[in-house]
Amino acid sequence: MSLRMLLSILRRHSLMPTLVLLQVALACAILCNVLFLVQQQLAPMLAPSGIAGNELILIDQLASRQKPWSAAEVRRGEQVLRQVPGVRDASAAFGLPMVAGLVDMSLQGGNGVKLGVNGYLGAGLVKTLGLDLVAGRDFLPDEYRDFGMGGDGNSKWDPGAQQPIIITQALADQLFDGGQALGKVMSDPGDADGHGYRVVGIVRHLLRNQLRLASDGRADNTVLLARRIGSTSMLSFAVRVDPAMKDSVREGVAAAIQREFGDTIKAGLVARVSFYNERRAQAFKSERAALWLFAGVTLAVVIVTVVGIMGLTGFWVQKRTRQIGIRRALGARRADILRYFLVENALIVMAGVIVGMLFALLGNGLLMRHYELPQLPWIYLPFGAALMLVLGQFAVLGPALRAARVPPVVATRSV
Amino acid sequence: MFGYYVDMALRSLKRSPVLTALMVLAIGLGIGASMTMITVLHVMTSDPLPGRSAMLFTPHLDPLPLDHKHRDDGPDPTDNLTWPDAMALLSAHRAKLQAAMAGGSLLLRPARADLRPFTVSGRYGTAELFALFGIPFEHGQGWSSGDDASRARVIVLGKTLDRKLFGSASGIGQTVRLGDSDFRVIGVTADWRPQPMFYADLSAQSFGDTDQFFLPLSAAVDLKLQINGNQSSWSKNDSGEPMTDAEMTWLQFWVQLDSAAQVQAYHQFLMDYSAQQKVLGRFQRPATEAKLYSLMGWLEHKNLVPTDVRLQLWLALGFLVVCIVNIVALLLAKFLRRSGEISVRRALGARRRDIFLQLGIESATVGVAGGVLGLLIAELGLWSVRRRPDDYAQFAQMDMSMLLGTLALAVVASVLAGLLPAWRACRVQPALQLKTL
Structure with missing residues (x-):
């Protein structure tokens, strides 16, 4: 049967095909947007942290009661933590992932691109966090400058000279042509008289603090600054431990913190001591719940659409039983009838997909305007289209097979 | 005739149970998903203090310097007041009732040996707090403004905490050790838990546990107790006394105004105060920056509904549309299959209107069944929402209006879905159909 005939039949009986088309269009629009939302939610969860998560204990919620802790007290805290059995390394730090408090800054690279990044501050973080240094070197001990929060005058951000910086591979690729960042200088566009940063090392991965921004290739927008925590009224620590002694070492660390800072911590506060991986699971709890919801919606939309197409096509096949019988009597094979219904469905679904893409872009436009969502990438459209085609063919298979089984003798009866 | 049509509808639906089940399932799923999200939104935007909310207002001043750059992702410093401003508004006493307050979490060390120390959250406030919000007392009373002035170490406990610490006898006259200080219990309030917690620092906490204690703000400042909300400081030099600093906002302030x-x-008065402060050189921004929000206006301004919830609501409504289109398709198939039956009725004298009514009632029957299923699914959905880790989640409950709304929405949706199929079925030519019978 020629395509022209098929189209003319569709035109003559346009109500049923229009309804199928509308169903497909709506389902396609919703599925494209839901898949996109899922991807947005998944990206931060799937981004590699670069951190040895089950070997890292994080300590925060430490605020001083009266006066800030001095740099010497912070150093002693690190020292005491290192002496706990099972501890391999300890650093006082700011801005770490899964820890309250963040350092954000803007950097301009050799190719003029400007990016917002999170900075991590603290001495020896490459070793403590267990980062994978792919090029260059760690900071040298004499490169660190003191920096504190709410402390005394030595906590100035800009020391008046070029500072060494360690960046991630992803940042090197974005900020420098060909990713050749080592030894190059970056500037801070927000700081007019800044002296810039010289890249001394590159680490493979390091997850940023702002998890909400950790999608669309921004998960690794993180730098390490050559700062040692000085006089400060807010403290947090990163402690690298022996994973074999997980449970005992946590208690040891908590006891050491209580001994060292228990008397000077703000009344009513209790320091939080927990593994990076536990905090990560906690931080993504809400996202995981949302993912289940999206999965449920996707499944429900798919089921409802398939059922709708099946019901409608089934009725249409029944209505045309006589015509099918006539065609069979005139020499059409079962395969011809089957193919006819499959092709017909494919045509309708394709038209529906085109309308659905328009709906999807329209819906995405609305979401973008009101909810700060990024543009729906084009790649989702053919993907959604393919999914709908498969679903359509699957839904029509049953009715089409039933149609193919109609015997030619039906043509001679009045139904 | 109506009863007859309902009977006909039931018979017709029973004749094709699979198709009927599919339609009921489709509308049930759509309605269930939509009502789950609509209920969540309803709970989040409901009046936290019915009856009193219309009289409560919150003043806001802008003490920020002109060159202060506000970061988009950070909390707004002008959401709260500084200590000097709050004290000035308090002593001016221009409203019927007024109170300054802030939230705090403190470590409580119980006298009872069988209880380990635990953290409780409560509120530091000034004397008129209880009258202002209409917090009901079980025993005793609140403190006086004299207690505020003398920074008295007194405390009012919530009923739950009182029971926990002192059992069935009320703890009035006893002492409670919070942080490093002792407080004398002078009152016990009934459990009072408006949601959202409109009077708290909403950027920090909006839904959650009820306050378990109240104590004088002056005592909290005196003892430098820990504060829960945001403390936004733009001070260049550290005074060492951040709580009373004129360049740090951390206090919430509410007043009662009747007309x-x-x-x-x-x-x-707020604008005059701002203008006066500007003359004195403390404020730099125009006096028109001083704002007075009503309770519901303030909640709207703070926009407590998270983006996720709104997105999920749109998603659920989109899904409902998919379901409705699906039911249009299924009803169309169902009605047109009965062309023969309809033709017989038409030939026997039924008008198109009668056919339309009969089919409409059949759609509505599907809608009622779908609505009941939708209610069950919405309850299931709300149960899953309550298990979410977000702080608003535990309050997602369906009330009577939502329950009736669900059924109404289901019937309206199914009748709308039945319109096109019923209209189409009415136009069947009886003669043509009867010939083929």
Whole structure:
């Protein structure tokens, strides 16, 4: 049967095909947007942290009661933590992932691109966090400058000279042509008289603090600054431990913190001591719940659409039983009838997909305007289209097979 | 005739159970998903203090310097007041009732040996707090403004905490050790838990546990107790006394105003105060920055509904549309299959209107069944929402209006879905159909 005939039949009986088309269009629009939302939610969860998560204990919620802790007290805290059995390394730090408090800054690279990044501050973080240094070197001990929060005058951000910086591979690729960042200088566009940063090392991965921004290739927008925590009224620590002694070492660390800072911590506060991986699971709890919801919606939309197409096509096949019988009597094979219904469905679904893409872009436009969502990438459209085609063919298979089984003798009866 | 049509509808639906089940399932799923999200939104935007909310207002000043750059992702410093401003508004006493307050979590060390120390959250406030919000007392009473002035170490406990610490006898006259200080219990309030917690620092906490204690703000400042909300400071030099610093906002302030004239007058007072502070050199921004929000206006301004919830609501409504289109398709198939039956009725004298009514009632029957299923699915959905880790989640409950709304929405949706199929079925030519019978 020629395509022209098929189209003319569709035109003559346009109500049923229009309804199928509308169903497909709506389902396609919703599925494209839901898949996109899922991807947005998944990206931060799937981004590699670069951190040895089950070997890292994080300590925060430490605020001083009266006066800030001095740099010497912070150093002693690190020292005491290192002496706990099972501890391999300890650093006082700011801005770490899964820890309250963040350092954000803007950097301009050799190719003029400007990016917002999170900075991590603290001495020896490459070793403590267990980062994978792919090029260059760690900071040298004499490169660190003191920096504190709410402390005394030595906590100035800009020391008046070029500072060494360690960046991630992803940042090197974005900020420098060909990713050749080592030894190059970056500037801070927000700081007019800044002296810039010289890249001394590159680490493979390091997850940023702002998890909400950790999608669309921004998960690794993180730098390490050559700062040692000085006089400060807010403290947090990163402690690298022996994973074999997980449970005992946590208690040891908590006891050491209580001994060292228990008397000077703000009344009513209790320091939080927990593994990076536990905090990560906690931080993504809400996202995981949302993912289940999206999965449920996707499944429900798919089921409802398939059922709708099946019901409608089934009725249409029944209505045309006589015509099918006539065609069979005139020499059409079962395969011809089957193919006819499959092709017909494919045509309708394709038209529906085109309308659905328009709906999807329209819906995405609305979401973008009101909810700060990024543009729906084009790649989702053919993907959604393919999914709908498969679903359509699957839904029509049953009715089409039933149609193919109609015997030619039906043509001679009045139904 | 109506009863007859309902009977006909039931018979017709029973004749094709699979198709009927599919339609009921489709509308049930759509309605269930939509009502789950609509209920969540309803709970989040409901009046936290029915009856009193219309009289409560919160003043806001802008003490920020002109060159202060506000970061988009950070909390707004002008959401709260500084200590000097709050004290000035308090002592001016221009409203019927007024109170300054802030939240705090403190470590409580119980006298009972069988209880380990635990953290409780509560509120530091000034004397008129209880009258202002209408917090009901079980025993005793609140403190006086004299206690505020003398920074008295007194405390009012919530019923739950009182029971936990002192059992069935009320703890009035006993002492409670919070942080490093002792407080004398002078009152016990009934459990009072408006949601959202409109009077808290909403950027920090909006839904959650009820306050378990109240103590004088002056005592909290005296003892430098820990504060829960945001403390936004733009001070260049550290005074060492951040709580009373004129360049740090951390206090919430609420007033009761009974008439529009009073609201007008209070707003004028705020602008006059700002202008005066500007003359004194403390404020740099225009006096028109001083704002007075009503309770519901403040909640709207703070926009407590998270983006996720709104997105999920749109998603659920989109899904409902998919379901409705699906039911249009299924009803069309169902009605047109009965062309023969309809033709017989038409031939026997039924008008198109009668056919339309009969089919409409059949759609509505599907809608009622779908609505009941939708209710069950919505309850299931709300149960899953309550298991979410977000702080608003535990309050997602369906009330009577939502329950009736669900059924109404289901019937409206199914009748709408039945319109096109019923219209189409009415136009069947009886003669043509009867010939083929």
